[in-house]
Amino acid sequence: MTFILFFVLLFCAVPIALVLTLTALGYIATSGNTVLFESYPQQLFGAIESYGLLAIPLFMLAGELMNEGGLTTRLINMARILVGGFKGGLAYINLVANMMMAAIMGSAASQIAIMSRAMVPAMEKEGYSASYAAAITAAGGLLSPIIPPSMLFVLFGVLAQVPIAEMFIAGIIPGLIMSALFFIVIALVGLVQEYPKGEWPDRAQIKSWLLMGIPAGSIPLVIIGGILTGLATPTESAALASLAALLIGKYIYRDLQFSHLPEILKRTALNSGMVIMLISAAGVFGWVVVYEEIPQMAASWIADQTSDPFVFLLMVVGVLILVGMLVDGIAALILVVPILLPIAQQQFDISPYQFGVVVCLTLVMGLLTPPVGAGLFIGSAMTGIAPMQIFRSLLPFLAATLVTLVLLSAFPELVLMLI
Template identity: 60%
Template sequence: MTPLIFAFKLLLGVPVALVLALTAIWYIWESGNAVLFDSFAQKMFSGLENYGLLAIPLFMLTGEMMNEGGMTRRLINAARVFVGGFRGGLAYINLVANMFMAAIIGSATAQIAVMARAMTPEMEAEGYDKGFAAATTAAGGLLAPVIPPSMMFVIYGVLAQIPIGDMFLAGILPGLLLAASFAAVIFAIGMVSGFPKGEWFTKSEALSALFYCLPAALIPIAIIGGILLGIATPTESAAIASLIAFLIGWLIYGELKPQALFEMFRRTAVNASMIIFMIAAANVFGWVIIYEALPQKLAALITSVTSDPFLFLLIVNLILLFVGMLIDGIAAVILISPILLPIAMNDYDISPYQFGVVMCLNLVLGLLTPPVGVGLYITSSMSGVKPGRILKSLWPFLLAVAIILVILSRFPWLTTVLTG
């Protein structure tokens, strides 16, 4: 009965956090094990007793301060220095700027919202098809869950009980591989449709753009450098990055006013609390998973089909693709990790880092695919392009992601070589 209640509430559109908590309550009542009610609140709270979770609001705050402090615009200008002169230069600028932003914001939805507003009108003004401009921006948002720091990696690392810093390292090569595949898609489309010719900056313009971007570049350097050198944990790096973003926006660029801090703190608190509540609710939902022995039952089913880790990951990719179309990526990570990760590790000897990268990248595809497609509608809202038109130009990028997922599933070293 419990699985039916769970599925029914999801189909009704009940928020995932409430679905998890109410399903756990229903299960306790149905099982007659009422003593579990006494520790319900304690179990929820214990799900939040993880230092790594502090990184979530801190990375969100860093993104807020970047947008408010004018750093996004300067990063886009710096990207123009490196790729602006190629034919279709503005499309490559969009991609490189998305890579910069992914290394700072760590949230696909936030990145799509920022970049769609900044890049789509500019690409349209230079003669690009509006649907393609919006699709390129939306696809760039898929870099956020893979290029560190990534909020999905933070949550997965907490659930999988693995070092978040190592999880960030696992995403570097896949992130670069994904960006290269997007560049190949842009090149191929440009060969067919004939993009406008780009213009290189003059030497003085290039130096000026790079000089004004240098302070903003300190943020990803502080985040990634601190983790790589072992100077700071991901949470400490996020705190340092938010402080740097505030000081740069206020004292150097002069666009971030101290009086705007309260509103940024409020937005961060509201957005982070939704994610934190989902994690707390997932902790009590773990009772259902444990008592119903879901991983063991699913493992018996899947291992009867195949014993090959690669085929297992292909099956998981198909499952995740379907789940990601219906449920928000972060919610899906919280739901699925406790069920599928033990099977991957215990029955197929798959690295938790490989599994995490594949899962997070796959689930974020749901942002851009109907019927939910939150990222698709954010892009549409910010750019003024209809979702259907965006989707028509988006499919080559989605195909590229599917190919990368197969490659990451086949070659585990791509996700484990940097983690030692």
């Protein structure tokens, strides 16, 4: 009855947070154990009693302040200095700028929205097809769950009870690997399509863009440097990044006005409130899952299928690609971690860091795959290009992401060597 209620609510388009809370209430009601009703509020609020979760609204705030304060534009200009002169330079600029933004924002959906507005019109103006420009921008959003900081890593760290700072460090090399594969994809596509010729900036432009870009480029250093050196926790780094973005946007670039702050804070509160509410709701759902010993039953079934950790991770990737097509990445992470992580650790001796990186990257692919594909619709809304057109141009990048997942599943040292 509980699972019937879950799927009925899900397919009736009830918000996922309500699906989880109502399903848990339905389970308690049908179990006949009314004592569980007394534990319900405790589980609901206990799920969000984590210092690490403060990083989520703070990283969202940093991204909003950067966009309003003109820091995004300066980062794009810095990317022009590095790769702008290559043939198809604007495609490479798009990817490099996305790497820089991934080191700040931590949210794939927000990154796709911001970079679509900034890059797609410029690429169209220089002769790139609109769908390909939107696809590169959307593919850049795939970097956000593994290049630190990452909101999915924050959430996974809370769910798995592992240090969030170490999760961030675990994502550095996988992020660089996937970025390199994306560069290769752009180069190979360039052999088929006739890319426009790039232009290197002149000396005066380089000097100007570099000087103006250094303050914006300091934000990733504040975040990652504070975490790697141990001088700041991820939450403290997010707070420092928000403060730095505010000061730089207001007093250096002068694009940010204090009159913008109420709207910025409102957007941040609404977006982070939805995430925190979802985490709270998932707390009671995960409690039901554990109470019913579902992880143990799943472990028994999977153990009958394979004893190879690599094969297990490939099975997880296959299942989560399907899950990610239908369910939001954060919701899916909350649903699957309590079930699959104990199996990975106890049955297959897989590091939680390797498991977390693989799971988070797999789930964010769902942002760009039909039928739900929220990232496709965000890109479409920002550019006016049909979602399926973006998806077709995106296929080579999704293939590169799958190659990355296979490598990370086969070679755990790619994730663990820096920890």
